[in-house]
Amino acid sequence: xxxxxxxxxxxxxxxxxxxxxxxxxxxxxxxxxxxxxxxxxxxxxxxxxxxxxxxxxxxxxxxxxxxxxxxxxxxxxxxxxxxxxxxxxxxxxxxxxxxxxxxxxxxxxxxxxxxxxxxxxxxxxxxxxxxxxxxxxxxxxxxxxxxxxxxxxxxxxxxxxxxxxxxxxxxxxxxxxxxxxxxxxxxxxxxxxxxxxxxxxxxxxxxxxxxxxxxxxxxxxxxxxxxxxxxxxxxxxxxxxxxxxxxxxxxxxxxxxxxxxxxxxxxxxxxxxxxxxxxxxxxxxxxxxxx
Amino acid sequence: xxxxxxxxxxxxxxxxxxxxxxxxxxxxxxxxxxxxxxxxxxxxxxxxxxxxxxxxxxxxxxxxxxxxxxxxxxxxxxxxxxxxxxxxxxxxxxxxxxxxxxxxxxxxxxxxxxxxxxxxxxxxxxxxxxxxxxxxxxxxxxxxxxxxxxxxxxxxxxxxxxxxxxxxxxxxxxxxxxxxxxxxxxxxxxxxxxxxxxxxxxxxxxxxxxxxxxxxxxxxxxxxxxxxxxxxxxxxxxxxxxxxxxxxxxxxxxxxxxxxxxxxxxxxxxxxxxxxxxxxxxxxxxxxxxxxxxxxxxxxxxxxxxxxxxxxxxxxxxxxx
Numbered sequence: 001x002x003x004x005x006x007x008x009x010x011x012x013x014x015x016x017x018x019x020x021x022x023x024x025x026x027x028x029x030x031x032x033x034x035x036x037x038x039x040x041x042x043x044x045x046x047x048x049x050x051x052x053x054x055x056x057x058x059x060x061x062x063x064x065x066x067x068x069x070x071x072x073x074x075x076x077x078x079x080x081x082x083x084x085x086x087x088x089x090x091x092x093x094x095x096x097x098x099x100x101x102x103x104x105x106x107x108x109x110x111x112x113x114x115x116x117x118x119x120x121x122x123x124x125x126x127x128x129x130x131x132x133x134x135x136x137x138x139x140x141x142x143x144x145x146x147x148x149x150x151x152x153x154x155x156x157x158x159x160x161x162x163x164x165x166x167x168x169x170x171x172x173x174x175x176x177x178x179x180x181x182x183x184x185x186x187x188x189x190x191x192x193x194x195x196x197x198x199x200x201x202x203x204x205x206x207x208x209x210x211x212x213x214x215x216x217x218x219x220x221x222x223x224x225x226x227x228x229x230x231x232x233x234x235x236x237x238x239x240x241x242x243x244x245x246x247x248x249x250x251x252x253x254x255x256x257x258x259x260x261x262x263x264x265x266x267x268x269x270x271x272x273x274x275x276x277x278x279x280x281x282x283x284x285x286x287x288x289x290x291x
Numbered sequence: 292x293x294x295x296x297x298x299x300x301x302x303x304x305x306x307x308x309x310x311x312x313x314x315x316x317x318x319x320x321x322x323x324x325x326x327x328x329x330x331x332x333x334x335x336x337x338x339x340x341x342x343x344x345x346x347x348x349x350x351x352x353x354x355x356x357x358x359x360x361x362x363x364x365x366x367x368x369x370x371x372x373x374x375x376x377x378x379x380x381x382x383x384x385x386x387x388x389x390x391x392x393x394x395x396x397x398x399x400x401x402x403x404x405x406x407x408x409x410x411x412x413x414x415x416x417x418x419x420x421x422x423x424x425x426x427x428x429x430x431x432x433x434x435x436x437x438x439x440x441x442x443x444x445x446x447x448x449x450x451x452x453x454x455x456x457x458x459x460x461x462x463x464x465x466x467x468x469x470x471x472x473x474x475x476x477x478x479x480x481x482x483x484x485x486x487x488x489x490x491x492x493x494x495x496x497x498x499x500x501x502x503x504x505x506x507x508x509x510x511x512x513x514x515x516x517x518x519x520x521x522x523x524x525x526x527x528x529x530x531x532x533x534x535x536x537x538x539x540x541x542x543x544x545x546x547x548x549x550x551x552x553x554x555x556x557x558x559x560x561x562x563x564x565x566x567x568x569x570x571x572x573x574x575x576x577x578x579x580x581x582x583x584x585x586x587x588x589x590x591x592x593x594x595x596x597x598x599x600x601x602x603x604x605x606x607x608x609x610x611x612x
Contacts, residue, residue: 074365115368116398123368124397127388133358134393137365144326144347145369164389167358175350 007231009224017223019289021051025252026282027086031102033275041249041262043083045187050087052226062092065120074123076131077156078112085109093120129162139180153182158190161199173212176238187249191263205244213242220245295473308337308465310442314449328375330356356381360389364399379405379421395431395458402452406465409549410590420582426554428460429527436527438462438498443472469502483530489519493537500547506598534563538570543608545573552576571611573604
C-alpha cells in the first residue's frame, strides 16, 4: 500500500512550485532569446519536473553543491541544459546574470550539461543514452557507501531509441536500484519529427514495466502530480521507478509549442517578437503569485 | 624507477590474468573504494577469486560494454575507483563514445582493461583481434594508454593506477608473458625502459614484441650490428625524451608492435621524430589488415611480427642511415 497522505502537496506548496516553474520557464526563454537560438523545445518540456525536483523533492545544498549526502540529478537529455541552468541559478548555485553567457565563448553554460563547467551539474551529458548508465553508476556508488541519496535521471522519449537506455533498464532492475528514479520526458517529438513517425516507441511505461520497473504515467505539466509520483516511487523497494511525463515540446511557450520543428530553433524576427510577448506574460503571471 | 632485468627471457609460470586478479584483491583489501566491472568475461579474466572475496564490489554487467563503461564513470563520480575489463576489441571500439564522453570528456576516473591484445586473441579470430585499440584510445584527449610487458610490471602498474586519477587504457595479455623484469623492479608511467644498449640502431617495442626485439638484437649482435632495445610500455604520454636521445645517439629507429602500424607505436614514434629530429625509421607491425584465426605462432608469421621481421627492418633502416 502506498501512503498517499504524505505525498500530497498543500495548495501553498503547489503555488510555490508553479511559481518556481514559471520563473524557470521565464529565465530559460530569456537565455535562449538572448542567444537567438537553442534547444528550446526539450528544455521547456522538463521545466515542471525541474521545479518539483529542485523546489521540493531533492535533498540538496546550493551552498555545498558536492555535499556527499545530496540527491543527484543526471539530465541525460543534455540539450535541455538551459532549463537546468535557469533552475540552478534560481536556487543560488551561481549568479543569475551568468545565464546570459549561455554558449558564449568561455562560458560555464554550454549547450549540453557539463559537470566540469557548471556548478551544480552532477554529470556531463549530451551523447544520448549515456546518462542512463552514469546515473546507475552513481546510484550504485551511493548504495555501496550506504547513503540514502536518490539519483534522479531525466531521459527524453526520442532518447529511448538508444540501445544503451535498455541495457541500463535491464541492469537497474537486476540490481534492484530502488534509489534510481527516472523521468521520461514524453514530448512526442525528436529532432526530425514525431517519435511515432520516426521510430515508434509505443507505450514506454509498459516497456519499462516489462523490464521489471515500477512505471507511473503523469501529466508533466502538473507539479502536484509529479511530486506525488516521486513520493510514490520512493515507497517502492528493490525496484527502480520510471515516471512517464506526458509533456508538450516547447511546453508553456505558445509560439514554440506551435512550431513543428522546435527541437532547436533559430529565432526569426517574428519569434523574437513572440518571445518578448511571452516574457511579459510570464512576468505578469509571476506578479499574480505575489498577490 | 628501479629496474632489474631478468637474466633469461623465459615464459612466466603464472598467467597475467591471475597476477591481475591477485593484485586487485590485495589492493581492494586496503582500499574499499576499489570496484571491479566486467562484461561477462570474469571467468575468462580469472576474476572469480575477486568476486568471491568482494561480491558487493563486483559488477558483472553481462554483455553490456557500453553500459559497463557508463556505470564505471558514474561510480567514479561518487569516489569509487573502478577497474573495468572486457576483451580489448569491446573495451575500445565497441564503447568508444562511452569511453570518450562519459569517461574522458566528463573527467571520470576509470581504468579500462582490454585483454587479448592483437594476435594473442588467436582462436577467437578476426572479430576479436584488436589491432586498432591503442590507436583509437590514443586519440582521446587526456587518456593514458599503456601495455604492461610482464607480470612484474603489471603488479607495479596496477598498484600505481589505483592511486592515480583519470582515464587509463591498459592493454593486457591474459596468458603467460615472457619474463623481462625481476621482482622488485618499479616503473614510471611516462618513462620508457632501456633493456639493452647499442650504438647502431634503436628498437622501440611494446607488448609481446619486446621479447621478439630482444631475440632480434641477439641475432643482429652476431652479425656485428649493435642494437639498443627500448620497452615503450607507455604509448601515451609517450616518452619523447628517450625517443629523441636514442635517435640522436644511434641514428636509426625501428618500432615493433602487435598492432596496426597506423596510429600505434610506430605512428607515435614517427610523430616525435618528425617534429624533433628527423631520423630514418622503419615500422614492424600489422600493415593495415584485419585479424584472422589461428595459433599465435602462425599469426606472428602471418602478420610479420617475428624477430626475423625485425631483423629485416633493421637491415633496411641501416642502409638509409
